[in-house]
Amino acid sequence: MAITETQILDALRAVRLPQGGDLVGAGMVSGLTLREGHVGFAIEVDPTQATVMEPVRKAAEKIIMDLPGVLTATVVLTLDQPLNVFPKLLAMPVTAITPAPPAAAAAALEAAPNAVRAGAGRVGR
Numbered sequence: 001m002a003i004t005e006t007q008i009l010d011a012l013r014a015v016r017l018p019q020g021g022d023l024v025g026a027g028m029v030s031g032l033t034l035r036e037g038h039v040g041f042a043i044e045v046d047p048t049q050a051t052v053m054e055p056v057r058k059a060a061e062k063i064i065m066d067l068p069g070v071l072t073a074t075v076v077l078t079l080d081q082p083l084n085v086f087p088k089l090l091a092m093p094v095t096a097i098t099p100a101p102p103a104a105a106a107a108a109l110e111a112a113p114n115a116v117r118a119g120a121g122r123v124g125r
Contacts, residue, residue: 029042040073044078
C-alpha cells in the first residue's frame with residue numbers, strides 16, 4: 001500500500017518543536033512530495049533558528065523513514081525569510097567584493113591589444 005500525504009502529516013504531528021507545538025500545527029512543513037515510496041519536504045525556519053532546528057529535521061526524517069512503505073526521506077531546512085545579504089552586496093562598490101588581480105596579471109592585461117583583451121580575436125578561423 002502506498003504512503004499518503006495524510007499519513008505523512010499525521011506522523012509529523014509527533015515531532016515536537018523546542019518552543020512547543022509540532023511541525024504541522026506550526027505550519028512549518030512545505031513542498032511535500034511523494035513518489036513511489038520516496039518522500040521529500042522542507043521545514044521552514046527562521047534564519048536565526050537554523051542550528052536549533054537541525055535536531056528537529058533529523059527527528060522528522062527518522063519518523064518518516066519508520067513509516068511502512070517509505071523507501072527514502074529527504075527533509076531540508078529552508079529559510080522562511082531572506083537573509084538580507086543581497087541588498088548589502090548591491091550597495092557595495094564592485095572593488096569591495098572582487099579581489100584585485102595580481103600585479104603581473106594586471107600589467108599583462110594592460111599590455112595586451114584591445115582585440116585580444118575583449119575576446120574579439122579571430123582564433124580558430
